[in-house]
Amino acid sequence: MKTPVAATLAGLAVALLALGGTVVAAEGQKCEIPGYLLSGSNELKHVAEAVTKDRRLTIAVVGTGSSILAGPDGPRSAYPARLEAALKQRLPSVAVKVVTLVRTRMSAEDLAQGMAKLLVDEKPDLVIWQTGTLDAIRRIEPDDFRAALDEGVETLHKGGADVILMNMQYSPRTDIMVALGPYADNMRVVAQQHEIPLFDRLAIMRHWSDTGAFDLYAAGKDNVLAQRVHDCIGRAIASMIIDAAHLGPVESKAGQ
Amino acid sequence: MHAAVVTSGRDLRLDLFRGIALWLIFLDHIPSNLVAWGTIRNYGFSDATEIFVFVSGYTAAFVYGKERRERGFIIAGAHILRRAWQIYVAHVFLFAIYLAEISYVATSFENPLYADEMNILDFLKQPDVTIVQALLLKFKPSNMDILPLYIILLLLFPPILWLLQFRSSLALGASVLLYVLTWHFNWNMPSYPSGHWYFNPFAWQLLFVFGAWCALGGAQRLSTVVQSPVTLAIAAAYLLFAFVISLTWYLPGMSQYVPHWLEELIYPIDKVNLDVLRFAHFLALAVLTVRFVPRDWPLLKSWWAWPPIVCGQHSLEIFCLGVFLSFAAHFAMVEVSGAVWMQFLVSGLGILVMVAVAGLLTWYKRAEGRSPGSRSRKTPDADLAGGEA
Numbered sequence: 001m002k003t004p005v006a007a008t009l010a011g012l013a014v015a016l017l018a019l020g021g022t023v024v025a026a027e028g029q030k031c032e033i034p035g036y037l038l039s040g041s042n043e044l045k046h047v048a049e050a051v052t053k054d055r056r057l058t059i060a061v062v063g064t065g066s067s068i069l070a071g072p073d074g075p076r077s078a079y080p081a082r083l084e085a086a087l088k089q090r091l092p093s094v095a096v097k098v099v100t101l102v103r104t105r106m107s108a109e110d111l112a113q114g115m116a117k118l119l120v121d122e123k124p125d126l127v128i129w130q131t132g133t134l135d136a137i138r139r140i141e142p143d144d145f146r147a148a149l150d151e152g153v154e155t156l157h158k159g160g161a162d163v164i165l166m167n168m169q170y171s172p173r174t175d176i177m178v179a180l181g182p183y184a185d186n187m188r189v190v191a192q193q194h195e196i197p198l199f200d201r202l203a204i205m206r207h208w209s210d211t212g213a214f215d216l217y218a219a220g221k222d223n224v225l226a227q228r229v230h231d232c233i234g235r236a237i238a239s240m241i242i243d244a245a246h247l248g249p250v251e252s253k254a255g256q
Numbered sequence: 257m258h259a260a261v262v263t264s265g266r267d268l269r270l271d272l273f274r275g276i277a278l279w280l281i282f283l284d285h286i287p288s289n290l291v292a293w294g295t296i297r298n299y300g301f302s303d304a305t306e307i308f309v310f311v312s313g314y315t316a317a318f319v320y321g322k323e324r325r326e327r328g329f330i331i332a333g334a335h336i337l338r339r340a341w342q343i344y345v346a347h348v349f350l351f352a353i354y355l356a357e358i359s360y361v362a363t364s365f366e367n368p369l370y371a372d373e374m375n376i377l378d379f380l381k382q383p384d385v386t387i388v389q390a391l392l393l394k395f396k397p398s399n400m401d402i403l404p405l406y407i408i409l410l411l412l413f414p415p416i417l418w419l420l421q422f423r424s425s426l427a428l429g430a431s432v433l434l435y436v437l438t439w440h441f442n443w444n445m446p447s448y449p450s451g452h453w454y455f456n457p458f459a460w461q462l463l464f465v466f467g468a469w470c471a472l473g474g475a476q477r478l479s480t481v482v483q484s485p486v487t488l489a490i491a492a493a494y495l496l497f498a499f500v501i502s503l504t505w506y507l508p509g510m511s512q513y514v515p516h517w518l519e520e521l522i523y524p525i526d527k528v529n530l531d532v533l534r535f536a537h538f539l540a541l542a543v544l545t546v547r548f549v550p551r552d553w554p555l556l557k558s559w560w561a562w563p564p565i566v567c568g569q570h571s572l573e574i575f576c577l578g579v580f581l582s583f584a585a586h587f588a589m590v591e592v593s594g595a596v597w598m599q600f601l602v603s604g605l606g607i608l609v610m611v612a613v614a615g616l617l618t619w620y621k622r623a624e625g626r627s628p629g630s631r632s633r634k635t636p637d638a639d640l641a642g643g644e645a
Contacts, residue, residue: 036507041512064372065371065372066369066370066371066372066373068371069368070368070371071368104371104372105375133372133373133375134372134375137373137375137376137378138449138450138451139447139449139450139451140450140451141450141451141452142451142524142528144451146524168372169369169370169372169373170288171370171373172287172288172589172590172594173361173365173367173370173373173590174361174365174370174373174376175287175288175586176285176286176287176357176398176399176582176583176586177358177361177376177397177398178373178376178398179398179399179454182527182528185524186524189523189524192511192519192523193519193520206288209288209594210288210290210596212595216369217589217590217593217594218367219364219365219366219367220366220367221366221367221368222368223368225367225369226367226368226369229369
């Protein structure tokens with residue numbers, strides 16, 4: 001009785017997914033990302049200026065536990081280091097520096113309060129703000145979450161830095177226990193309102209899981225999977241930055 | 257089996273759509289489920305929750321309204337409160353199952369990629385606080401928000417029912433007023449460890465009371481409006497608008513075509529407080545449904561409609577079963593495979609189990625000499641008449 005219904009639903013789902021569009025391949029690791037998940041109309045003007053005029057780019061990653069990896073080789077295999085490596089490779093004539101300000105168990109509000117100090121200490125051209133997970137776990141009022149995001153982004157904009165928001169990881173094992181939806185939605189709304197790019201880590205990792213690029217259901221203590229995922233994330237953010245600051249073809253000419 | 261669908265004066269469309277809503281809630285509650293792409297939440301503003309709350313309000317008024325007329329306010333009120341108690345017990349039962357699953361997953365889960373996500377286990381460190389807060393309906397794990405909403409709605413229902421039967425417009429007006437005041441003053445119930453109820457009862461009561469109002473004569477009053485071609489055109493246009501907007505959520509390339517002022521106007525679409533856009537979307541769906549699915553629609557009595565109808569006639573049991581099955585489906589996906597074939601398998605199996613159990617419940621009631629949809633002479637059969645909220 002429900003089979004025809006399910007079949008119709010499946011057809012719809014496949015049709016919708018097929019509308020996804022072109023696929024951008026990140027080099028090396030097999031972790032393709034559909035183009036629509038990385039491209040957007042929001043620009044990184046400050047980054048463009050820093051790269052083309054000053055030939056240098058300072059990026060600060062602000063976030064929680066999912067922006068670092070444990071272990072002796074954790075720091076150089078977590079996505080901030082992978083991002084730095086990817087950008088250095090793609091922008092060889094630019095002095096790229098990525099600093100991380102990671103504090104575990106911090107909500108968006110906790111992190112937002114540190115933004116002013118960050119601007120003074122690091123003078124970043126771009127801040128990648130990874131947040132949302134802790135707020136969802138603690139079920140912080142979504143309105144308060146959004147207000148904290150607003151506050152943080154405004155502080156950074158006033159300080160002359162570009163911002164990329166990065167949302168939660170896709171975690172199929174704990175999916176049923178945390179309602180990420182309202183928090184992901186609010187991050188999207190804030191990104192739209194402030195016209196800043198959103199690195200939709202949730203959708204990207206879900207895509208990798210759905211296409212079989214990674215088995216995110218795996219439960220293992222070793223760092224192999226985590227390192228591969230972080231490597232892909234680092235390179236994907238590099239692509240997003242180059243795209244949103246329009247550094248692609250122009251830079252390759254200038255860099256030669 | 258055909259005969260199992262009981263018609264006795266009941267509007268089978270209510271059972272049909274509540275049954276379908278139960279299936280959709282089950283599918284939406286399985287995380288990472290491709291089948292959930294087919295559910296209505298992806299094609300507009302409202303989702304199965306609206307259907308469920310409205311139909312529950314409608315049937316609650318239908319069953320308890322009749323009882324109040326026949327047996328008086330005290331008896332009807334007592335039965336409503338007993339129903340609220342049953343739902344509370346069901347909720348606590350589901351919480352126990354949830355604890356079992358999360359504890360198991362916690363001990364088998366050590367992926368360094370998910371250091372942040374491990375913080376969900378924090379609440380297990382303080383069982384003394386957490387479990388008490390759960391019993392107080394303040395700590396509600398995700399996907400377990402609907403039953404507490406119904407408990408509150410039912411606790412408030414006796415006086416509302418009384419008012420609806422004497423001054424129905426006044427009751428509806430009071431409900432709208434409460435909704436408006438809730439938006440204005442940000443009223444909600446507190447949650448643990450922070451925040452507020454995911455389904456704000458002061459806002460969602462609007463849909464429940466509206467359903468009850470429709471059951472007690474409101475539907476007839478609205479019929480000329482509902483049947484008018486102008487209303488139909490507006491409803492269809494609004495549904496199309498909502499569909500286009502919802503496409504931009506999943507195809508972000510399209511979101512650049514949404515004008516900035518429109519984004520400012522409509523976002524965020526607030527599920528917690530039953531955003532007016534969601535309410536309107538439900539009304540539009542209802543207008544089209546009433547128009548194209550008549551009460552005496554032949555298909556309602558056919559084999560095809562039996563599975564959802566029988567589920568809709570046992571809504572509390574099937575709702576709880578659905579929540580349990582969504583936990584079980586998630587568990588199977590974690591432990592066996594999360595592949596697409598598995599998603600279809602657990603979705604299909606889950607609905608099959610829901611239908612089978614609903615059929616079994618019908619069989620039990622029949623064996624006990626009572627038919628679903630009607631009330632025995634001694635006690636009102638709120639379970640089967642769908643009186644629950």
